[in-house]
Structure formats: C-alpha cells, structure tokens
Amino acid sequence: MTNRYAWMDEEWGRLEKIAQSRQINTVDSVLGERGAWIRVSGRSLLNLSSNNYLGLAHDPRLKAAATEAIEVWGAGATASRFVNGSCSLYTELEQRLADWKQREAALVFANGYQANTGVISALVGRGDAVFSDRLNHASIVDGIVLSRAEHYRYRHNDTEHLEFLLKQHRNARRKLIVTDTVFSMDGDTAPLAELVTLRDRYGALLMVDEAHAGGVLGERGEGLSHELGLHNEVDVIMGTFSKAFGAYGAYICADQSVIRYLTSKARSLIYSTALPPSVIASIHAALTIVQEDTSRRGRLRQMSSWFRKRLNTHPFEVGAGSSPIIPLIIGDNEKALQYSRMLEERGIAAVAIRPPTVPVGTARIRFTVMATHTLSELEWAADQLNQIRADLEGERG
Known part of the structure; x- marks a missing residue:
C-alpha cells in the first residue's frame, strides 16, 4: 500500500538530522x-x-476580572463581532486603548498573528510594495505574502539599505514600511525616527509592531513609539496583550480613517469569532495595572x-x-x-x-x-x- 505520508516522514527526518525538528x-x-x-x-x-x-499572567486581579465576566457574559463570544455584535466590554476596551495610545481609534483582534496578517493584507495588494526589516516576526512576513504585494527586505535596522530600496521602487502604487519596535529574538530596537523620515520622504505608510515593547517601554507602558515621542508620526500601531499584559489578544491603534477601513477590509477580523468576554475583562484589569504601576x-x-x-x-x-x-x-x-x-x-x-x-x-x-x-x-x-x-x-x- 502506498504511504501517503511518506513525504512528511522524509521531511521530518531531514529536520531531525539538522536539529530543526520541534515538539x-x-x-x-x-x-x-x-x-x-x-x-x-x-x-x-x-x-x-x-x-x-511584568508577571501579570497569574495576578489575582486579572483572574477575578475574568471570573466575574464569565458569570455575566458566559464562557464564549459564540460568533464574529459582525454577526453577533460584541459585548460592551469590547467597545469600552477599544476606547481605553485609543485614549492610552493618544490616537483617534482602536480595533481589537484575536491575536498578534491575525492582526498583522489581516492589517497588512488589507493595506497593500498587487502593484504595491512592502519594505520589511529582515528580522521582523513571521506574522509580518506572512501578512506580506498574503497581500500579494512585492516584498523587499532591508538589512536589519539598516536605514541606508531601506532608502536604497525605496528609491528603486518609488513608483509602486502604494508603499508600506513595517517593522517590529523590539525584535522578538534579538531584543534590540528599531530606528523609528529614521523610519519616520523615510516614510515622509518617499510617501509611504509606516506600521510598527509593539508586541514586545507594550507594557515595557513608555511612561505608562505605551511602547517604544511613545517613549521616543513618535506615536503620532506612525500610521498604524499594533500591539499584543499576550506578553507584558499576561492575557491574550491584540490591537491596532490609528486614525479613524484607518480603523474604519480595516473594519471592512481586514479578513482575519471579519471572519474570526470574537475573543471571550473573560479575556476582554482580564485585559481591562491588566491595562489598569500597566498604566498605573x-x-x-x-x-x-x-x-x-x-x-x-x-x-x-x-x-x-x-x-x-x-x-x-x-x-x-x-x-x-x-x-x-x-x-x-x-x-x-x-x-x-x-x-x-x-x-x-x-x-x-x-x-x-x-x-x-x-x-x-x-x-x-x-x-x-x-x-x-x-x-x-x-x-x-x-x-x-
């Protein structure tokens, strides 16, 4: 009998041989x-x-908030926000996030992967160009692949190389520069001031991923953009609740025009079940601690x-x-x-x-x-x- 999975076993064996298999x-x-x-x-x-x-994942205040939300709202959201609506905790959280980030609006996603893939594939498409740091997170890379835009990777934190690529492709229909602010495997930070300058010089959009900076940097834990005073110079700020917040989920903060557009175009938002109310409640509790402590x-x-x-x-x-x-x-x-x-x-x-x-x-x-x-x-x-x-x-x- 033919082994339909032989190619999988062969590939796993190859990965095992070079110490790249995972469990x-x-x-x-x-x-x-x-x-x-x-x-x-x-x-x-x-x-x-x-x-x-910040050690918040087991904080009793987060657990108490989640437990109370289950009693009021139940265990699950049961459908997409566009089908079933969303509990008031959601809209309250998005307003708090917008205020915290000092932006016009915010949008909560299920997780960082869905935020990056959904937003990038909504902002750019065929005929567009994305300029991405070589060490960006895989979710950014996958978002660019899904978008079908041309993908140009600049050397890590090398703004001269980035400008070279921007000059080469300055006639692209739309241009997007995207970077982590704190790089997840290296722990260093992006040169945001130089990226803002290049964004303006070449008429691009700038998106930053604050996943590993949120809660850690900034006076109230807002992230690197705020620590550098550049939060209003960035077009799209993405962050997560699964790291310093000790919970789960992700968010986008931007101008109202961007958020309104994403609400109708980000497929990973539209076609995903909303986060459980208990998770949203725990994020509320974590946000208060992040801001105040x-x-x-x-x-x-x-x-x-x-x-x-x-x-x-x-x-x-x-x-x-x-x-x-x-x-x-x-x-x-x-x-x-x-x-x-x-x-x-x-x-x-x-x-x-x-x-x-x-x-x-x-x-x-x-x-x-x-x-x-x-x-x-x-x-x-x-x-x-x-x-x-x-x-x-x-x-x-």
Missing part, C-alpha cells in the same frame, strides 16, 4: 502567582522562557540590566540591547539544544531558538526576564549557565 512540551503547572517557576514532568524549573514580562517596569529594567551584565562578564556572545529579551548566541543548532537540555537538567527552562526562526548559524538560547524574578534566582541561573559552558568547553578540550 511541544507539557507544563504540569505554574508555581505561585509570580509565574517565575513552572513544574515539568514533576520537576520545578525557573522559567526564563516566558514573555510574561510604574514600579513593575522599573524592576523589570533593573533585573534585565543585571542579568545581561552578569552574562557579559563571562565569555558569552550576548545580543545587544536593553530589553528583557537576552539572546545568548550559540551558533550551532545541536549545541544550542544541548545547552537547553543541560539547563533543564539543572532546573532552568530556557528554550533553544533555531532556524528558520532566526538566521542560519545564529541558533541561541533566548532568555527572558520578568519583573517577578528575584536577584538571587537570576544569579543562580547565571552560575548554572557558566558551569555548563565550562563543562562543554572541557569536553571539547
């Missing part, structure tokens, strides 16, 4: 409200892989800076930046997996990131610090990492 690990539980420790296969692990930057951001900066400096005192290649994303560049896929396995054996959850998520030859351990980590926990983790390095160097010697 989903099961977490038994999260230990305590800090979210700093998890239990996996009966073992406690210090969690240095989560995007829960500046101490969490201060502690996150302090812990991130300390851990980055500690790793830099050892002969590690640590990515540049000041965000809570701290990549330890290993290079080889198998060696990165080996580091991850040895860290887990010593009680630390830190995932190996490999191609195609990052460029070939730059496999890494991606550490993420949370405001709820303690100095002693991070110091212990750094010591364990240094011992692993010594063990591996000794093996090679």
Whole structure:
C-alpha cells in the first residue's frame, strides 16, 4: 500500500538530522502567582522562557476580572463581532486603548498573528510594495505574502539599505514600511525616527509592531513609539496583550480613517469569532495595572540590566540591547539544544531558538526576564549557565 505520508516522514527526518525538528512540551503547572517557576514532568524549573514580562499572567486581579465576566457574559463570544455584535466590554476596551495610545481609534483582534496578517493584507495588494526589516516576526512576513504585494527586505535596522530600496521602487502604487519596535529574538530596537523620515520622504505608510515593547517601554507602558515621542508620526500601531499584559489578544491603534477601513477590509477580523468576554475583562484589569504601576517596569529594567551584565562578564556572545529579551548566541543548532537540555537538567527552562526562526548559524538560547524574578534566582541561573559552558568547553578540550 502506498504511504501517503511518506513525504512528511522524509521531511521530518531531514529536520531531525539538522536539529530543526520541534515538539511541544507539557507544563504540569505554574508555581505561585509570580509565574517565575513552572513544574515539568514533576520537576520545578525557573522559567526564563516566558514573555510574561511584568508577571501579570497569574495576578489575582486579572483572574477575578475574568471570573466575574464569565458569570455575566458566559464562557464564549459564540460568533464574529459582525454577526453577533460584541459585548460592551469590547467597545469600552477599544476606547481605553485609543485614549492610552493618544490616537483617534482602536480595533481589537484575536491575536498578534491575525492582526498583522489581516492589517497588512488589507493595506497593500498587487502593484504595491512592502519594505520589511529582515528580522521582523513571521506574522509580518506572512501578512506580506498574503497581500500579494512585492516584498523587499532591508538589512536589519539598516536605514541606508531601506532608502536604497525605496528609491528603486518609488513608483509602486502604494508603499508600506513595517517593522517590529523590539525584535522578538534579538531584543534590540528599531530606528523609528529614521523610519519616520523615510516614510515622509518617499510617501509611504509606516506600521510598527509593539508586541514586545507594550507594557515595557513608555511612561505608562505605551511602547517604544511613545517613549521616543513618535506615536503620532506612525500610521498604524499594533500591539499584543499576550506578553507584558499576561492575557491574550491584540490591537491596532490609528486614525479613524484607518480603523474604519480595516473594519471592512481586514479578513482575519471579519471572519474570526470574537475573543471571550473573560479575556476582554482580564485585559481591562491588566491595562489598569500597566498604566498605573510604574514600579513593575522599573524592576523589570533593573533585573534585565543585571542579568545581561552578569552574562557579559563571562565569555558569552550576548545580543545587544536593553530589553528583557537576552539572546545568548550559540551558533550551532545541536549545541544550542544541548545547552537547553543541560539547563533543564539543572532546573532552568530556557528554550533553544533555531532556524528558520532566526538566521542560519545564529541558533541561541533566548532568555527572558520578568519583573517577578528575584536577584538571587537570576544569579543562580547565571552560575548554572557558566558551569555548563565550562563543562562543554572541557569536553571539547
């Protein structure tokens, strides 16, 4: 009998051979409200892989808000907002987001992937050109592919290369520049001021993805655009609630004309069931904390800076930046997996990131610090990492 799946097995085997196959690990539980420790296969692990930057995912205020919303609104939204309408919590949240971001309007999406794919494919199409940083998130890349616009990737944070490409394709019908503000695998930031200048010079639109900056940067956690005072110079601001907010979902903030257009054109919004009321309620609670509790951001900066400096005192290649994303560049896929396995054996959850998520030859351990980590926990983790390095160097010697 013909094996209809032989090609899948063959491809999986190829990925396994080059250490690019993936599996989903099961977490038994999260230990305590800090979210700093998890239990996996009966073992406690210090969690240095989560995007829960402010430690809000297990905050009792978020859980209480979600529970109350279930009692009032039920467990699910049951249909698209365009079919079933949406609970008042939705419209209240969009108004709060617009006020927070100091923009005319906002629109909530199911998640960051749907926001990026839906918005980009609505803004551009055949005959248009999108200029995207080479290290942008996969959801941005997929949105460009879905749009059928021409895709021009500029070298990471290289505005000279971007301008070269803009000059080459200045006659495109519409032009869109899109970038992450904090890059998810490197932790560095985009040169937004230069991007605004190029946007104006070449008559383009500028869209930014604040997923890893929201809640972390800005006086009230608004993101990098606000921290730099450029929030009114960006055409479309996207952000998520699944990282520093500790919840789920995503949003777009922009002028009313843009939001009105997207409401009728963003297919990932129109044809998706709305977020459950409990999720919207937890976002409301998280937004209040993000806006009002500046101490969490201060502690996150302090812990991130300390851990980055500690790793830099050892002969590690640590990515540049000041965000809570701290990549330890290993290079080889198998060696990165080996580091991850040895860290887990010593009680630390830190995932190996490999191609195609990052460029070939730059496999890494991606550490993420949370405001709820303690100095002693991070110091212990750094010591364990240094011992692993010594063990591996000794093996090679």
